[in-house]
Amino acid sequence: MRISSLQKWFIVGFASLLGFTLFILPVIASSIYSFQEPGDKGYTFKSYTWLLDQDGFFSSMGTSLKLAVLAGVINISLMVPTMVYLNLKGQKFKSLVDFICILPLVIPVVSLAIGAQNAMPSFLQNSQYELVFFFVIIGLPFTYRTLDTSLQAISLKTLVEASRSLGASWIRTIIRVIVPAIRGGITGALFLTFALSIGEYTITSLLHWETFPTWTVVASQQNILGAIALSVFSFVGAIALLSIIALFSKKGVRQAEAEK
Amino acid sequence: MGVVKAQRRVRSRGLGTDVLPLLPFLFFTGFFLLWPVIAVTLKSFKGNDNEWTLENFRPIIHGGPYFHSFIVSIKLALITASIGSIIGAFFAFVIVTYVRGRFKNVLDSISAVFANSGGVPLAFMFIAAFGTNGLATKFVRFLGYDIYAGKFTIFSFTGVVLVYTFFQAPLMILVFQPAISGMRKEWREASTNLGASAITYWRRVGIPILLPPFIGAFFLLFAGGFSAYATARALTSGTVSIVPIVIGALVDGNTQASQTNLGASLAVGMIVVALVIMIGYVWAQKRSARWRQL
Amino acid sequence: MSKKDRVSSTLELRGVSRHFGPVKALDGLDLVVAPGELVALLGPSGCGKTTALRIVAGLEVATSGDLLVNGERYNDVAANARDMGMVFQSYSLFPNLSVSENIEYGLRARKIGTAERSKRVAQMLELVALESKAKAFPHQLSGGQQQRVALARALAIEPRVLLLDEPLSALDAQVRGQIREEIRRIQLELGITTLFVTHDQEEAMTIADRVGVMSQGRLEQIDTPDVLYNHPATNFVASFVGVMNKISSQISDGQVEIFGKRLKATKSEKSAGQVYALIRPEAIIVKTNTSNSNAKVLTRSFLGASSNIVCQLSDGTIVQSLMTSAGSGDLHPGSTVELEVTTSEVLVTYD
Numbered sequence: 001m002r003i004s005s006l007q008k009w010f011i012v013g014f015a016s017l018l019g020f021t022l023f024i025l026p027v028i029a030s031s032i033y034s035f036q037e038p039g040d041k042g043y044t045f046k047s048y049t050w051l052l053d054q055d056g057f058f059s060s061m062g063t064s065l066k067l068a069v070l071a072g073v074i075n076i077s078l079m080v081p082t083m084v085y086l087n088l089k090g091q092k093f094k095s096l097v098d099f100i101c102i103l104p105l106v107i108p109v110v111s112l113a114i115g116a117q118n119a120m121p122s123f124l125q126n127s128q129y130e131l132v133f134f135f136v137i138i139g140l141p142f143t144y145r146t147l148d149t150s151l152q153a154i155s156l157k158t159l160v161e162a163s164r165s166l167g168a169s170w171i172r173t174i175i176r177v178i179v180p181a182i183r184g185g186i187t188g189a190l191f192l193t194f195a196l197s198i199g200e201y202t203i204t205s206l207l208h209w210e211t212f213p214t215w216t217v218v219a220s221q222q223n224i225l226g227a228i229a230l231s232v233f234s235f236v237g238a239i240a241l242l243s244i245i246a247l248f249s250k251k252g253v254r255q256a257e258a259e260k
Numbered sequence: 261m262g263v264v265k266a267q268r269r270v271r272s273r274g275l276g277t278d279v280l281p282l283l284p285f286l287f288f289t290g291f292f293l294l295w296p297v298i299a300v301t302l303k304s305f306k307g308n309d310n311e312w313t314l315e316n317f318r319p320i321i322h323g324g325p326y327f328h329s330f331i332v333s334i335k336l337a338l339i340t341a342s343i344g345s346i347i348g349a350f351f352a353f354v355i356v357t358y359v360r361g362r363f364k365n366v367l368d369s370i371s372a373v374f375a376n377s378g379g380v381p382l383a384f385m386f387i388a389a390f391g392t393n394g395l396a397t398k399f400v401r402f403l404g405y406d407i408y409a410g411k412f413t414i415f416s417f418t419g420v421v422l423v424y425t426f427f428q429a430p431l432m433i434l435v436f437q438p439a440i441s442g443m444r445k446e447w448r449e450a451s452t453n454l455g456a457s458a459i460t461y462w463r464r465v466g467i468p469i470l471l472p473p474f475i476g477a478f479f480l481l482f483a484g485g486f487s488a489y490a491t492a493r494a495l496t497s498g499t500v501s502i503v504p505i506v507i508g509a510l511v512d513g514n515t516q517a518s519q520t521n522l523g524a525s526l527a528v529g530m531i532v533v534a535l536v537i538m539i540g541y542v543w544a545q546k547r548s549a550r551w552r553q554l
Numbered sequence: 555m556s557k558k559d560r561v562s563s564t565l566e567l568r569g570v571s572r573h574f575g576p577v578k579a580l581d582g583l584d585l586v587v588a589p590g591e592l593v594a595l596l597g598p599s600g601c602g603k604t605t606a607l608r609i610v611a612g613l614e615v616a617t618s619g620d621l622l623v624n625g626e627r628y629n630d631v632a633a634n635a636r637d638m639g640m641v642f643q644s645y646s647l648f649p650n651l652s653v654s655e656n657i658e659y660g661l662r663a664r665k666i667g668t669a670e671r672s673k674r675v676a677q678m679l680e681l682v683a684l685e686s687k688a689k690a691f692p693h694q695l696s697g698g699q700q701q702r703v704a705l706a707r708a709l710a711i712e713p714r715v716l717l718l719d720e721p722l723s724a725l726d727a728q729v730r731g732q733i734r735e736e737i738r739r740i741q742l743e744l745g746i747t748t749l750f751v752t753h754d755q756e757e758a759m760t761i762a763d764r765v766g767v768m769s770q771g772r773l774e775q776i777d778t779p780d781v782l783y784n785h786p787a788t789n790f791v792a793s794f795v796g797v798m799n800k801i802s803s804q805i806s807d808g809q810v811e812i813f814g815k816r817l818k819a820t821k822s823e824k825s826a827g828q829v830y831a832l833i834r835p836e837a838i839i840v841k842t843n844t845s846n847s848n849a850k851v852l853t854r855s856f857l858g859a860s861s862n863i864v865c866q867l868s869d870g871t872i873v874q875s876l877m878t879s880a881g882s883g884d885l886h887p888g889s890t891v892e893l894e895v896t897t898s899e900v901l902v903t904y905d
Contacts, residue, residue: 008358015354018347023374023426029395030388078288085281093282100289105480106538107297108487110504111527114511115296118303118524133292140289192376201379201490202504206511213380217494220384228388231381238373243366446646449613450704452633453640454660454711464659465648551649551693 031236034229054226060215063128067211068197071135075143075193076186078136083147084178087156101144104137112137113206128209135200139193146192150185195238297531303524316525326506326522330529333502336417337485340424344485345478347425348432355433356440368437374430383494386423390414415496423491428481435480439473439548469551476544483537487530503530562589563624563714563747565610570619571771572605579605581771582619587715590745592738593776594762596755597794602771603751604719610749611717612636623714634663639708640717644724646704647692653703654679654688660711678706681740698729705737709744716741716748722757734761755795759783767791789903792832799838799873800903805829810902812895813848819902829902835876837897840865840885847890849873854885865893 086094104112116134117125124130159181163173179186201213220227279286307313319326355367389396391414413419443466451461489504496505503526510523565587572580580602587593595603608614610621612633621628628636639660647656654675661671679685682702692700701721708716721737722730738761741748752758758765759779766776767790775787786792793800803810810819810831819829840851840863849865852872861879866872873893885891 012354012358015351019351022347022429025396026385026389026426029390029399030385033388033395078284082282082285090278090282093279097282097285100293102538103289103293106483106534106541107293108489108504108527108530108534110487110489110507111300111531111534112293112296114507114523114527115298115300117511119296119299133288137289137293195376199379199381201493205490205493206508213490217380220494224384224387227380228384231384232388235373235381235385239370243369444645446642446644447648449611450640450642450646450648450707451659452613453611453636453638454663454707455634455637456659456663457634460663465650468650551691 027232027236027239030228031232034225034232036225054219056210056215056219060210060212063210064198064212067128067132067135068194070129070132071139071197072190072193074132075136075139076190079140079143079147079189080179080182080186081174083144083151084156084174087148087151088160098144101140104139105141109138109202110206113203116203116207125207128211131200131204131207131209131211132197134203135193135197138200138203139189139196142192142196143189146185146189147182150182150188154181199234300524300527301531303521304528306521308521316521317529319522320525320529325501326526329501329503329506329526330533332417332500333486333504333530334533336420336424336500336502337482339421340428340485341478341481343421343425344428344481345432345436345474348429348477348481349436349474351429352433352436352440356437368434371430371433375427375434379490380494382423382426383491386419386426386495387414390419390422415499417500420492420495420500423495424485424488428485431484432477432481435477436473439470439477442552443469472544472547472550476541476548479537479541479544483534483541486533486537562745564589564622565715565747565749566620566622566625567606567610568620568622570606570609570616570621572602572609572614573617578771580609580616583771583773585766585773585776587747587749589747591763592741592748592750592761594750594752594758594765595768596752596758596765597768598753600770601768603753603768605771606768607640607717607719607749607751610715611638611640637711637713638715638717639711639713640719641701641704641708641721643720644697644700647700647707649692652689652691653684653695656692656703657707657710659707664711674710678710681709682706682736696729697725698733701725701733702736705740709740709746714747716746718748718750720752721750723752723754730757737761759795765795767794769794786832786901789832789901792901792903797835797874799833799835800830801833801867801871801873802828802830802869805902810900812900813893814846815895817895817897818899820899822902824904829904832901832903833895833897835862835874837895838873838875839877839894839896840875840882841892841894842884842889844892846892849891849893851885851887851889851891853887854882865891867893 082097086097112134116130120130156178159177160173163177164170168176199213200211201217204211205214205217216227216230304316305312305314307315320330321327355364359367386394388394391397394414414422447465448461451465456464487504489508492500492502492505493508507523507526507530510519510526565585567583567585570580570583571578583602583606585593585606595606597603605614609616612628612631616629623636648659651659657675657678658671661674666674675688676685679688682705684699684702684706687695687699687703692703695703704721718737722734725733734757737750750758750762759782762779764776764778765782767774767782769790775782775791777785777787782791782795786795792798801812803812804827805819805822805824806826808819808822808825809816810829811817812831812833817831819831822829840849849867852864852866854864855862856879859879860876861882863875863877863882863885864872865875875893
């Protein structure tokens with residue numbers, strides 16, 4: 001409506017100030033902090049390098065990466081065909097699957113962890129790879145949404161019919177036609193699952209496995225600065241990465257505008 | 261030709277064959293999601309001697325520290341959801357109304373990162389910023405105000421609330437934005453054109469339309485605030501006794517059999533609360549979609 | 555609410571401009587809509603027609619110029635105090651209110667009592683023939699029905715002026731014609747002063763008493779459809795309204811030669827040099843069985859009583875001819891023909 005320019009700038013200004021204090025300030029403050037020499041003696045990279053020297057940094061990092069990659073792969077392999085089917089011929093199952101995929105958001109991860117302790121067969125419980133499956137489960141809500149949005153944005157039915165009418169098999173259609181069309185969604189889902197897996201703490205610690213996050217908490221008890229340095233690094237890194245991706249992706253905005 | 265034949269075959273067999281492609285998904289979620297939930301539920305009803313019993317729920321219901329932990333959890337969830345939803349709604353409104361193009365894309369991604377942050381890194385960041393010697397603390401002290409002058413400390417309930425807001429508000433921004441975007445400017449313009457004031461518009465059209473999505477989002481935030489574990493754990497090393505931390509303590513420590521069952525009952529208690537919230541959320545979603553036209 | 559009871563209003567825009575920095579959405583618009591008249595503002599997107607409408611409605615403010623209703627200056631009157639009914643292109647019905655509640659919205663805002671409101675709502679529903687949908691919700695209605703409700707809602711408040719912002723553009727082709735006729739019928743029945751914005755020239759020409767063609771913020775010409783079609787004042791109007799052929803020729807002594815015939819060039823500033831003659835398809839006939847040939851047939855489209863024949867000249871120019879189907883039976887793609895102009899005057903342009 002006809003809101004005056006002055007009012008507009010006032011609101012935006014206030015929002016920016018609030019946003020800054022609440023969100024940016026902690027990030028900046030902790031970033032600066034992480035470079036500080038204990039006792040206010042100046043600035044240093046020591047906190048960052050200290051962490052690298054610790055036992056277990058690389059092994060736990062390696063474990064986390066390994067598990068995260070596996071989780072991403074399994075997630076996509078399971079969900080892409082499922083979502084494609086759901087949007088094509090399986091429409092009637094959509095609300096059921098939607099419901100199942102919302103469950104990990106609702107069921108406390110803590111409860112899931114305890115349940116895992118009681119439910120998983122011992123061959124799984126003795127392997128850190130059991131975490132992979134739970135990482136996938138935790139990522140389901142986001143994966144579902146992301147893939148669903150992508151699939152709905154393309155005219156899936158038309159693409160499939162065109163491909164099939166030209167003689168392509170189902171597998172070929174999925175790989176050559178659908179996957180490229182929802183590239184954005186798949187990348188998003190992969191990235192999210194990966195990020196979730198790398199940062200997952202709850203299940204990992206309750207099931208007594210050592211991954212990067214759990215190792216960090218233990219290590220931090222010796223040197224809080226190091227832990228802080230790491231947290232800052234991962235956080236700022238993630239923001240920077242996503243912002244860059246976002247800056248270069250025009251598709252999301254155009255699609256959203258078009259849908260209006 | 262093959263497509264037509266397949267369709268005909270499937271239709272004649274009804275539900276049975278249609279569900280086949282979904283089996284991998286159903287087996288996966290059944291085994292790794294539903295089965296653990298069932299298992300922990302069963303466990304909570306079993307006593308030391310493996311007999312069926314309600315004993316494990318007694319400490320929760322009859323008052324005492326376990327009951328108290330639920331109160332604390334619910335309080336935490338309620339407060340952070342309220343603060344987060346209000347702040348988030350405000351930001352969502354500003355973003356939808358005033359931000360365009362690539363910058364909006366960037367803001368959305370940042371919100372996504374913040375919303376999914378939480379856990380260990382977040383806790384440490386806030387310690388760095390708002391701890392007793394944190395930089396933000398020092399900065400504010402420099403401006404004249406000492407936040408530690410009173411009872412405040414980042415390692416307390418209030419501190420946890422502050423940190424939780426950091427991811428609750430962005431989550432609200434993400435979840436509530438579509439609702440705000442869905443408000444057509446034509447509605448406001450038509451209302452004005454028909455002679456109504458702004459208040460009338462919001463009272464008769466705006467708020468009724470935005471309320472269900474808002475409530476739904478609130479429930480979502482509540483669920484998140486209730487179930488979070490890592491953040492509080494890293495921040496307070498267990499001093500704020502919310503249910504997840506109590507469970508963690510039971511699992512980490514020297515557990516006797518009775519205590520593992522207690523852990524199970526606590527976990528089930530959490531599931532019950534979460535399910536109640538879920539019902540609220542689904543109800544709100546249904547109400548939100550009521551008037552949607554495609 | 556019939557013609558007798560209503561006092562129809564005069565709507566006038568004097569020199570109305572709307573600037574966004576260097577961009578001129580509207581550049582000095584002068585327009586008078588007589589009481590009970592339906593004026594259509596026609597033009598491509600960005601021409602300023604919607605801006606003009608929104609300024610009348612009060613949803614936007616003019617940077618300069620005056621808006622007058624019945625001689626009274628309305629520039630500073632609040633948008634919700636103008637007593638004008640507006641119908642938007644789409645999405646304007648309140649989704650959480652039923653059809654009846656939508657229609658009575660403006661009445662409730664005016665604090666009109668329940669009994670009176672019900673009566674008016676019933677009248678409106680009857681006017682747009684949607685009595686059976688009184689309790690339905692917008693998402694349960696088709697696009698055409700929604701627009702009829704939007705119209706009813708705008709008229710329920712007995713506005714001085716009716717404003718329509720491309721109300722048919724979002725509808726299916728078949729429904730469009732029906733709703734268009736209904737709008738016109740109701741408008742005439744109520745005798746309400748109406749401003750109708752559209753980019754569809756067929757729509758404007760069939761529905762309006764007068765049509766104002768706009769381009770880049772300026773009003774090119776405002777006249778009855780008849781005059782607009784046959785005597786376009788500018789080249790833009792000539793090419794925008796209806797189909798127009800553009801044939802190159804030389805002008806000398808105020809005359810051009812087209813297909814061997816000398817025609818008077820009206821309103822020409824140049825007296826010599828290269829020009830393009832603007833000729834309507836119905837002013838060109840295609841002749842076979844002659845010794846002269848100056849074109850080749852590309853396609854022939856059968857439109858019922860008439861046929862549209864598309865030909866190509868030796869210099870590559872495409873020329874369309876609209877003839878009776880009877881007279882064009884033996885025209886096949888590829889055949890060489892002679893084109894002839896049937897008028898004696900043409901409009902010319904230089905680009």
